[in-house]
Amino acid sequence: MAFRIISPKNVQMIMKAIFWAAGITTIVILLIIIGYVLFKGLPVINLDFLFSEPIDSGRSGGIFPMIISSAYVTLIALLVAAPLGVGAAVYLAEYSGETTAVKIIRFGAETLASIPSIVFGLFGLAFFVIYLGMGWSVLSGGLTLALMALPTILAASEVSIESVNKSYSEGSLALGATKWQTVYQVVIPAALPGITTGVILGMARAIAEAAAILYTVGAALAIPISLLDPARPLPLHLYIIATEGISMENAYGTAAVLVILILVITITTNTLLDRYTKKMMGR
Amino acid sequence: MEYRIEVENLNVYFDELRVLKDVNIKIRKNIVTALIGPSGCGKSTFIRILNRMNDLIDTFRMDGGVLLDGEDIYDPKVDVVDLRKRVGMVFQKPNPFPKSVFDNVAYGLRVHGLTDKDALGERVEESLKAAALWDEVKDKLDKSALGLSGGQQQRLCIARTIAVEPEVILMDEPCSALDPISTTKIEDLIHKLKKEYTIIIVTHNMQQATRVSKYTAFFLHGEIIESGTTDQIFVEPRDKRTEDYITGRFG
Amino acid sequence: MTKSKNEFIIEKGLLITALSSIVIIALIIIFIFIEGLPAMESYGPINFIFGLDWSPSDNQFGVFPMIIGSLGITALSLLMAVPLGLFCAMFLAEVAPNSMRKILKPTIQTLAGIPSVVYGFFGLIILVPIMREQFGGTGFSMLTASIILTVMILPIIISVSEDALRSVPHEYKEASLALGATHWQTIKNVIFPAAIPGIITSIILGMGRAIGETLAIIMVAGNVVQIPHSIFDPVRALTSNIAIEMGYATGIHYNALFATGIVLFLMIIILLIFANYLHYKKKVTIGGGYL
Ligand SMILES: Nc1ncnc2c1ncn2[C@@H]1O[C@H](COP(=O)(O)OP(=O)(O)OP(=O)(O)O)[C@@H](O)[C@H]1O
Ligand SMILES: [Mg+2]
Numbered sequence: 001m002a003f004r005i006i007s008p009k010n011v012q013m014i015m016k017a018i019f020w021a022a023g024i025t026t027i028v029i030l031l032i033i034i035g036y037v038l039f040k041g042l043p044v045i046n047l048d049f050l051f052s053e054p055i056d057s058g059r060s061g062g063i064f065p066m067i068i069s070s071a072y073v074t075l076i077a078l079l080v081a082a083p084l085g086v087g088a089a090v091y092l093a094e095y096s097g098e099t100t101a102v103k104i105i106r107f108g109a110e111t112l113a114s115i116p117s118i119v120f121g122l123f124g125l126a127f128f129v130i131y132l133g134m135g136w137s138v139l140s141g142g143l144t145l146a147l148m149a150l151p152t153i154l155a156a157s158e159v160s161i162e163s164v165n166k167s168y169s170e171g172s173l174a175l176g177a178t179k180w181q182t183v184y185q186v187v188i189p190a191a192l193p194g195i196t197t198g199v200i201l202g203m204a205r206a207i208a209e210a211a212a213i214l215y216t217v218g219a220a221l222a223i224p225i226s227l228l229d230p231a232r233p234l235p236l237h238l239y240i241i242a243t244e245g246i247s248m249e250n251a252y253g254t255a256a257v258l259v260i261l262i263l264v265i266t267i268t269t270n271t272l273l274d275r276y277t278k279k280m281m282g283r
Numbered sequence: 284m285e286y287r288i289e290v291e292n293l294n295v296y297f298d299e300l301r302v303l304k305d306v307n308i309k310i311r312k313n314i315v316t317a318l319i320g321p322s323g324c325g326k327s328t329f330i331r332i333l334n335r336m337n338d339l340i341d342t343f344r345m346d347g348g349v350l351l352d353g354e355d356i357y358d359p360k361v362d363v364v365d366l367r368k369r370v371g372m373v374f375q376k377p378n379p380f381p382k383s384v385f386d387n388v389a390y391g392l393r394v395h396g397l398t399d400k401d402a403l404g405e406r407v408e409e410s411l412k413a414a415a416l417w418d419e420v421k422d423k424l425d426k427s428a429l430g431l432s433g434g435q436q437q438r439l440c441i442a443r444t445i446a447v448e449p450e451v452i453l454m455d456e457p458c459s460a461l462d463p464i465s466t467t468k469i470e471d472l473i474h475k476l477k478k479e480y481t482i483i484i485v486t487h488n489m490q491q492a493t494r495v496s497k498y499t500a501f502f503l504h505g506e507i508i509e510s511g512t513t514d515q516i517f518v519e520p521r522d523k524r525t526e527d528y529i530t531g532r533f534g
Numbered sequence: 535m536t537k538s539k540n541e542f543i544i545e546k547g548l549l550i551t552a553l554s555s556i557v558i559i560a561l562i563i564i565f566i567f568i569e570g571l572p573a574m575e576s577y578g579p580i581n582f583i584f585g586l587d588w589s590p591s592d593n594q595f596g597v598f599p600m601i602i603g604s605l606g607i608t609a610l611s612l613l614m615a616v617p618l619g620l621f622c623a624m625f626l627a628e629v630a631p632n633s634m635r636k637i638l639k640p641t642i643q644t645l646a647g648i649p650s651v652v653y654g655f656f657g658l659i660i661l662v663p664i665m666r667e668q669f670g671g672t673g674f675s676m677l678t679a680s681i682i683l684t685v686m687i688l689p690i691i692i693s694v695s696e697d698a699l700r701s702v703p704h705e706y707k708e709a710s711l712a713l714g715a716t717h718w719q720t721i722k723n724v725i726f727p728a729a730i731p732g733i734i735t736s737i738i739l740g741m742g743r744a745i746g747e748t749l750a751i752i753m754v755a756g757n758v759v760q761i762p763h764s765i766f767d768p769v770r771a772l773t774s775n776i777a778i779e780m781g782y783a784t785g786i787h788y789n790a791l792f793a794t795g796i797v798l799f800l801m802i803i804i805l806l807i808f809a810n811y812l813h814y815k816k817k818v819t820i821g822g823g824y825l
Contacts, residue, residue, distance in 0.1 A: 008718075009716065011716070011719075012716040012717060012718045012719075015718040015721075016629060016717075016718070018621055019621055019624060019628075019629045019630075020629070021621075022618055022621030022622040022624075022625050023625040023626070023630060023634060025622075026618070026622050026638065026641060026642070026688065027638060027641050029645070029688075030641045030644060033648070033652075033656050034644070034648075036656065036660065037652065037655075037656065083551065084551045084554050085551075087547070087550075087551030087552070088551045088552040088554065088555060090548055091545075091548035091549055091551065091552040092552055095545055095548060095549070097341065104556065105552050105553065105555060105556055107810070108555040108556040108558075110806060111559055111802075111803070111806060112555055112558060112559055112562075114746075114802050114805070114806050115562065115799065115802060116745065116746025116748065116773055116798055116799075117746060117748060118746070118748040118773045118776050118777055118798070119566065119746075119795045119798055119799055120562075121776075121777075121780075122566060122780075122792055123561070123565050123566060125780070126565040126568075126569050126792070127561060127565050131565070150555065150558070154555065165378070167374060167376060167378035168378060168380055168381070170336065170339075170374065170378065171374065171378045171380065172390070172394075173336070173367060174334060174367055174371065174372035174374075174444075175367065175371065175391035175443065175444065175447055176366075176367040176368030176369075176391065176395065177364070177390075177391070178394070178537055178538075178540075178541055179541055179545075180540070180541050180544045180545075181394045185390070185393075185394070186390075189382070190380075190381050204647050208647065208649035208650065208651075209649070210649065210650070210749050211748035211749050214749075214777055214780070215780050215781070235649045236651075238649075238652070238655060239654070239749055239753075242651075242655045242658060242659075242753065243658075243752070248659070255651075255652045255656075258648075258649050258651075258652055259648060259652060262647040266643050266647055267640070270640065270643075279427060280381040280382075280427055280429070281427065281430075362537075364538075
């Protein structure tokens, strides 16, 4: 028997303490960041801040145009990325075998998911802004964000479609439903929680992104109306007023709005998914 | 015509594996035919030939003739979707869709183009009654079907199948996942349904075969060893292997 | 036969959506390279990648200090995030009581969702002054950037590793416990080794995210083009280089920034090939799973 300074039981105790410490550290980190941002930012937020335009390039006034800009580019991104991503996921999960073509498609999607956002930004600048002549606009920004959201939506949807119980589609086909009827009326509804999660993840990515739109959306302070107007979504606004030292107070407010948005999205998605799944499973 | 289904020299392969060998059988109209045989002998494969569910398997190949009402169902001109509407199937494990009870039964009707609400409601009720399930579910038609008991789920699957009015109903061990009481209910249901439908049932339960079927075929290693009336097969089997199997002297 | 015609059209439509990823990737590669290659050619690819001077006004385009900056920040943040993340993942998968898990999971989701600019802002306001007081200098440094990045890559490392730990068959664990091993011995000797491919994948994913992060780093790293001598020196990352200078770049300078993008792109591709080689099929959850 080898000589041991610390018995396995004591090691077990120590490790358990380390595990707990790691878990609690993570929670504390979040609490500090969120807590600080909200502590400093919440007092800034009021109806006036949310619904008025910035004054003196953001030194005072509100962030209404930025909220609209964020909503605008995110909507464009989702309108493009959600159908493409879900469609591709359906194809990969239900229609294709494991052919070489499919492997290439999947590698393409994976690569797309891994490209740094600033490279998306470069591409958006070269392609949408300059080559297609869309200029610095919500359209250029939204389309750039769509490319970023696409792989997120695709992968989450594909996984959830693939995990739908095969007996459902067999049951449907055996009733004489066509392939598409089966996919559309049985498989997709069963996979809906996962697909929704994917779309929301894509949305969250689009709302939070700034680097990709730095050189595609412009930085205009006015409310964007047409698709070709330049705009300034919230993260970009925060970046500009924080790094240029324009107004720390408004920066806190903007950061708090972003954090609240992410919190709301996370919490509602979790509860809705929970409810939908329970209802579907008859509980 | 006396026969609903005629199978001639059927061979089925998965890749190089020959799963069914020179199968010949004729299945009569509006009668219950039972398929028995040890595990892995090809019963499911055979039953899935009849509604072309095997087409979904990449490695599947077959030759031989499979006639439904005298027409070859593997003819390239045949629409598989139409065929499956005519030949319904109930699976071993109840597999209702994760939808409401009503939508489960209405599903097949809807995909075949019935949209009128009243007509749908009527047909759903009829089918649930025919499947002896109506009384138990009439108050929870809009609840998820996955909340029903296993036996109820299986009867729902039968209701779903008869709603589209097939000619043939294939049942692959429909009671193997159920308790004795639910099993009795399904057997009663089969008795009721056989007047209108041609039913083919796979079962591992010898008593069940004698209780529900008029004709029986015994499969072994992908071949039909013997087929005939259920009475004859169980009382005076001609083949030694059949006798061994039904008397339980066999894997 | 309109039904089957419909089916055919739908299938082809879906195929087109599936091909869109490939088309997009191809377009990105084409446009980045069209804009970036001229700079690499005229300056020489070797000079571009290994050159020590980046001075656009003198037509000097060497990105080596930025490569070192990116890699340094990434390595340092992995050094902090991997141990913390792995312990946290083991905690979640093996030790944590249900109540704790219910708090930690949304915590990780939220950490993953917070915009990187908010992290950068937090670093700028809180961390930079602290670093200045503790270690002198400006407070903008490689270390400051790494600390912020640590928090940002933590969710990916935790969620992917936890998933990998969880998918280790239960029997392994029971077999080990039944032999009288303690829970920690079981984790260390049985569960952890079996989950290694997934854990390495999680680290690669974290690495990819760290290399690709832009604005949060700009806000705290100091952005001086130099090869750092200590972790308290300010550095500039490849990504920052693009974001900082694209606003006013013209001519060959503009192309050189796209060329910087090419370098970034290639680094990510190398990581991807490595990840693919590991063959770990990751689940996508809220909380990451992506480079
Ligand atoms: N998709 C498939 N690919 C390859 N081989 C298969 C496939 N499906 C079935 N088989 C093989 O075909 C043979 C017959 O299988 P089948 O499922 O028809 O048997 P069975 O009589 O229904 O058995 P059980 O009573 O267990 O349900 C088996 O040897 C099985 O391994
Ligand atoms: Mg079977």
